Amino acid sequence: MYIPFFEKHVPSDVIAAWVSVIIIGIVLATYVIKQNKWSVIWEYMRTTHHRKVGTLYMIFGFLFFLRAGVDALLIRSQLALPQNEFWLFQFQKYNEVFTTHGTMMIFFAATPMLLGLMNVAVPLQIGARDLAFPFLNAVGFWLFFAGGMLFNLAFFFDSAPAIGWTGYAPLSTSLFTPDVNSDYYVFGVQISGLGTIFTALNIIVTIFRHRAPGMKLMRMPLFTWASLITSFLILVAFTVLAIGLYLLMFDRMFDTKFFNGPDGDPIFWQHLFWIFGHPEVYILALPAFGLFSDIITTFSKKRIFGYPAMVISIGTIAFLAFTVWVHHMFTVGLGPLVNTVFALTTMAIAVPTGVKVFNWLFTMRGGVLRMTTPMLFSLGFIPSFVMGGVTGVMLSVSAADFQFHDSHFVVAHFHYVILASTILGIFAGIYYYFPKITGYQLNEKLGKWHFWLFLIGYHLTFFPMHITGMNGMPRRTFTYDVGEGLTATNFISTIGAFLMGIGVAVMFYNLFITIRKKERVGSDPWDGRTLEWTVASPAPEDSFQPMPIVKEMDPYWYAKQRGEDLETTDEKLASPISRDSIIPFIMANLLAVLSFGLMYGWIWLAVLAGAGVFMCFIIRAFRDEREQYYGKGEDGHESV
Amino acid sequence: MNQYEAALFNDKKFGFLIYLFVEAIMFLTLFATYLIFTPSSEGPHPSDVFETKSVILSSIFLLSSSGTLIMSERGLEGKQLKKLIPWLGVTLLFALVFLGLEISEFYTYVQEGYTLSTSSFLSSYYVLVGLHAAHVAFGCGWMIVLFIQLKRHIPHSLYIEKYKIFSYYWHFVDIVWIGILLVVYVRYIF
Ligand code: HEM
Ligand SMILES: [Cu+2]
Numbered sequence: 001m002y003i004p005f006f007e008k009h010v011p012s013d014v015i016a017a018w019v020s021v022i023i024i025g026i027v028l029a030t031y032v033i034k035q036n037k038w039s040v041i042w043e044y045m046r047t048t049h050h051r052k053v054g055t056l057y058m059i060f061g062f063l064f065f066l067r068a069g070v071d072a073l074l075i076r077s078q079l080a081l082p083q084n085e086f087w088l089f090q091f092q093k094y095n096e097v098f099t100t101h102g103t104m105m106i107f108f109a110a111t112p113m114l115l116g117l118m119n120v121a122v123p124l125q126i127g128a129r130d131l132a133f134p135f136l137n138a139v140g141f142w143l144f145f146a147g148g149m150l151f152n153l154a155f156f157f158d159s160a161p162a163i164g165w166t167g168y169a170p171l172s173t174s175l176f177t178p179d180v181n182s183d184y185y186v187f188g189v190q191i192s193g194l195g196t197i198f199t200a201l202n203i204i205v206t207i208f209r210h211r212a213p214g215m216k217l218m219r220m221p222l223f224t225w226a227s228l229i230t231s232f233l234i235l236v237a238f239t240v241l242a243i244g245l246y247l248l249m250f251d252r253m254f255d256t257k258f259f260n261g262p263d264g265d266p267i268f269w270q271h272l273f274w275i276f277g278h279p280e281v282y283i284l285a286l287p288a289f290g291l292f293s294d295i296i297t298t299f300s301k302k303r304i305f306g307y308p309a310m311v312i313s314i315g316t317i318a319f320l321a322f323t324v325w326v327h328h329m330f331t332v333g334l335g336p337l338v339n340t341v342f343a344l345t346t347m348a349i350a351v352p353t354g355v356k357v358f359n360w361l362f363t364m365r366g367g368v369l370r371m372t373t374p375m376l377f378s379l380g381f382i383p384s385f386v387m388g389g390v391t392g393v394m395l396s397v398s399a400a401d402f403q404f405h406d407s408h409f410v411v412a413h414f415h416y417v418i419l420a421s422t423i424l425g426i427f428a429g430i431y432y433y434f435p436k437i438t439g440y441q442l443n444e445k446l447g448k449w450h451f452w453l454f455l456i457g458y459h460l461t462f463f464p465m466h467i468t469g470m471n472g473m474p475r476r477t478f479t480y481d482v483g484e485g486l487t488a489t490n491f492i493s494t495i496g497a498f499l500m501g502i503g504v505a506v507m508f509y510n511l512f513i514t515i516r517k518k519e520r521v522g523s524d525p526w527d528g529r530t531l532e533w534t535v536a537s538p539a540p541e542d543s544f545q546p547m548p549i550v551k552e553m554d555p556y557w558y559a560k561q562r563g564e565d566l567e568t569t570d571e572k573l574a575s576p577i578s579r580d581s582i583i584p585f586i587m588a589n590l591l592a593v594l595s596f597g598l599m600y601g602w603i604w605l606a607v608l609a610g611a612g613v614f615m616c617f618i619i620r621a622f623r624d625e626r627e628q629y630y631g632k633g634e635d636g637h638e639s640v
Numbered sequence: 641m642n643q644y645e646a647a648l649f650n651d652k653k654f655g656f657l658i659y660l661f662v663e664a665i666m667f668l669t670l671f672a673t674y675l676i677f678t679p680s681s682e683g684p685h686p687s688d689v690f691e692t693k694s695v696i697l698s699s700i701f702l703l704s705s706s707g708t709l710i711m712s713e714r715g716l717e718g719k720q721l722k723k724l725i726p727w728l729g730v731t732l733l734f735a736l737v738f739l740g741l742e743i744s745e746f747y748t749y750v751q752e753g754y755t756l757s758t759s760s761f762l763s764s765y766y767v768l769v770g771l772h773a774a775h776v777a778f779g780c781g782w783m784i785v786l787f788i789q790l791k792r793h794i795p796h797s798l799y800i801e802k803y804k805i806f807s808y809y810w811h812f813v814d815i816v817w818i819g820i821l822l823v824v825y826v827r828y829i830f
Contacts, residue, residue, distance in 0.1 A: 132655060201659060243673075256757055256760075622788075630795035
C-alpha cells in the first residue's frame with residue numbers, strides 16, 4: 001500500500017501492526033476511562049518504590065518478550081518449509097525480523113525481566129527497605145523503557161534494523177546501511193543500556209550498605225549473591241558496549257573512521273561487542289542460577305548444599321566470563337595461538353558450572369520435594385542447561401568451530417543455554433514471587449500446563465536445530481532447498497515453536513484469571529526460608545519495621561522450625577529516601593526524543609530535547625528529596 | 641552532619657565511586673581506541689597536528705583548578721563563605737578558560753584541514769578529548785548550580801554532600817586529563 005507520509009510502499013505487516021496497535025490502544029483507553037484507572041497509571045509513572053519499579057520492569061519486559069516471541073514465530077513460519085514464501089518474510093524482511101528478535105530478547109526482554117526480579121526481591125531478601133537510590137532506580141527503569149520504545153518504533157516506520165543483534169561493522173556503518181534503520185539499534189540499545197548500568201550500581205550499593213543487622217555477606221540468599229556479582233559484570237560489560245555504540249554512532253553521524261575506510265577496523269567492533277556480549281550471557285544466566293538455588297532449597301526443605309562453593313563458583317564464572325570473548329571470533333583469523341588460549345579459558349567455565357549443577361542435585365537428595373510450578377521450572381532447567389553446556393564445550397574446540405560457525409548448530413546451542421537458564425528462570429521467578437508482587441498466587445494447574453507445553457516445545461524446537469545445523473543450514477538465511485535434507489527437522493522446529501507459544505498463552509490466561517479472582521494469600525505462601533517471606537504480600541512500602549536480626553542463613557526457616565518469631569530490633573538505620581517524582585519519566589523519554597531528532601536530522605528537536613534533559617538535571621538538583629530530611633538533628637529522619 | 645546523614649552520605653559516596661569506576665572504564669576503552677588507531681597509516685602524523693603551546697596552557701589551567709577547588713573546600717566545614725565562594729569562582733573561571741583553549745585548539749586544527757573524518761587517528765583523538773571537554777563543560781554547569789544552592793539556604797549538611805560529590809567528579813576529570821596528556825600528547829610533542 002502506498003501511504004503519503006512514508007513516501008514509499010508500506011508492507012502489509014506494518015499496516016497490520018498499526019491497525020492492531022490503534023485498536024488495542026482504543027480498547028485500553030476505554031478500559032482506563034471506564035474503570036477510572038488514571039490514578040494508578042499516574043502513580044506508577046511517578047513511583048520510586050522498588051516493588052513498583054520492579055513490577056514495571058516485569059510488565060514491559062514481558063511485553064517486549066511477547067513482541068520478540070511473535071518475531072520468533074514469524075521466523076519459524078518462514079523456515080517451516082523449503083522455499084517457503086510465508087506472507088512477506090523473505091529477503092530483507094527476514095533480516096529485519098531476526099535482528100529485532102535477537103536484540104529485543106536480549107536487551108528488552110531477558111535483561112529487564114531479571115532486573116525486575118532483582119528489584120522486587122533483593123531488598124526484601126536482605127531486609128532493606130528499598131534500593132539505596134530510589135530516584136535513580138526510577139531513572140534506570142525509564143531509560144530502559146524509553147530505549148525499548150524507541151527501538152520498537154523502528155518497525156512502525158518500516159525502518160527496522162537488519163544488522164543482526166551483534167550489529168557487525170562494516171554492515172552497521174553508514175557505508176552499507178545509510179538509512180535510519182541501524183540508528184534505531186544504536187540509540188535504542190544505548191539508552192536502555194545506560195539504565196541497566198544505573199540499576200546495577202544501585203543494586204551493589206544496596207547490598208553492601210543496607211543489609212539487616214547480622215546479615216553477613218555469607219548469610220545472604222544466593223539470588224542476592226548472584227545479583228551482586230551480576231551487577232559487577234553489568235558495570236564493565238555494558239560500559240564497554242556503550243563506548244562501542246558511541247563510536248559506531250560517530251561513524252554513522254559524523255563520518256569518523258573507526259570501523260570502515262582504509263584504516264578503520266571492523267574487527268575492533270567485534271572485540272568491543274564480544275567483550276560485552278559474552279559476559280552478557282552470564283548477566284542473563286547468573287541471576288537465574290540464583291533464583292533456582294533459592295527455589296530448589298525452598299521446595300526441597302533443605303539447606304543449599306555447599307553454600308560457599310556456590311558463592312565461589314558464581315564469582316569464578318563471572319571472572320572467567322571476561323576471558324573468553326574471542327570464542328565468538330575463532331573464524332576471523334586471529335591465529336592458532338590466540339584461538340587455543342581462548343578455547344581453553346572457555347572450557348574452564350564448565351568446571352564452576354558443573355559444581356553448581358552437582359550442588360543443586362545434592363540439595364535435592366534426601367530432601368522433601370514439593371513439585372510446585374517454580375520447582376518444575378527449576379527441575380526442567382537442569383538437564384536442558386546441561387545439554388546446552390555440552391554443545392558449548394563442542395563449540396569451544398576452535399578447530400571444530402570452523403565447521404559449526406554461523407550454522408543453526410550455534411543457534412541451537414545458544415538457545416539451549418539462554419532459554420534454559422534465563423527464560424525458565426524468569427518463569428520460575430514470576431510464579432515464585434507473584435504473591436510478593438501482587439498479593440495473589442498464580443493457579444498451579446495452569447502453571448503446570450504452561451511448564452510442560454513450554455518445555456516440550458522448547459526441546460522440540462531447538463534439538464532438531466543441532467541436526468539442521470550439522471546438515472549445513474547456515475544461520476540468518478531465510479530459506480533452503482528441497483533436496484537438502486533439512487525439511488523434516490525444520491518442520492519439527494516450527495511445531496515446537498508454536499507449542500511454546502501456546503505455553504505462554506496459557507500463562508497469560510493464568511495471569512488474567514488470577515488477577516481477576518483477587519484471592520489474597522498470606523505473607524508466606526510457599527513456606528519460605530528467607531526474609532522476603534516475613535513481610536506482607538504484596539510487599540508494603542514501609543517494610544521491615546522493626547528490623548529483623550539475622551543470626552544464620554535462612555533465618556526465617558529456622559525461626560519457624562524452633563517455633564519462634566524472628567528477633568527484631570528498633571534500632572534505626574539510615575534508610576533510603578524515596579519521594580514520588582515525574583522527573584525520571586520525563587528525562588528518559590526526552591532522551592529518546594533527542595535521539596529521534598538526531599536520527600532524522602531534526603536538529604531543532606534534538607537541541608530542545610537536550611535542553612529539556614539538562615533542565616531535568618537542574619530541577620532535580622533543586623528539589624532533592626533529601627532536603628526535607630537533612631539538618632534536623634540526630635533524629636531528623638523521624639519527623640516525617 | 642549527624643550520624644544519619646553521614647550514613648546516607650556514605651551511600652552516595654559509594655555509589656558515586658562506582659559511577660566513576662564506570663567512567664574510568666569508558667575512558668580506558670577510548671584510550672585503547674586511540675592507541676590502536678594512532679598513528680594511522682593515512683592522513684597526518686600526530687606530531688604534525690598537535691600544538692605544544694595550547695596543550696601546556698590548557699593543562700596549567702585545568703590542573704590548577706583542582707588546587708583551587710581544594711582551597712575552596714577548606715571553607716566548607718565551618719561555613720566560611722569568604723573562603724569558599726572566591727575559590728570556587730576561580731575554579732569555574734579556570735575551567736572556562738580551559739574550555740576556551742580547547743575550543744580554539746579544535747578550531748585551529750579544523751582550519752588546518754584536520755577534521756573528525758580525516759583519519760582514524762583524528763577520529764579517535766576528537767572522540768576522546770571531546771568527551772573529556774564535555775565533562776569539563778558539564779562540571780562548569782554543576783559549579784553554577786552549586787553557587788545557586790548556596791543562595792537557597794538548603795541544610796548545610798546537604799550542601800556539604802553535594803559539594804563533596806562535585807569535588808570527586810572534578811578531581812576525576814583532572815586525572816583523566818593527566819591520562820590524556822600522557823597517552824595522547826606527550827609522546828608526540830616532546
Ligand atoms: C521463544 C522461542 C524462541 C524461538 C522459537 C526462537 C527462534 C530463533 C531462530 C529460529 C533464530 C535464528 C534466526 C536465524 O539465524 O535465521 C533465532 C535467533 C536468535 N534468538 Fe531466538 N528464539 C526464541 C527465543 C529466544 C530467546 C529467549 C532469546 C534470548 C534471550 C533468543 C535470542 C536469539 C538471538 C540472540 C538470536 C540471534 C539473532 C541474530 O542472529 O541476530 N531467542 N531465534
Ligand atoms: Cu561467548
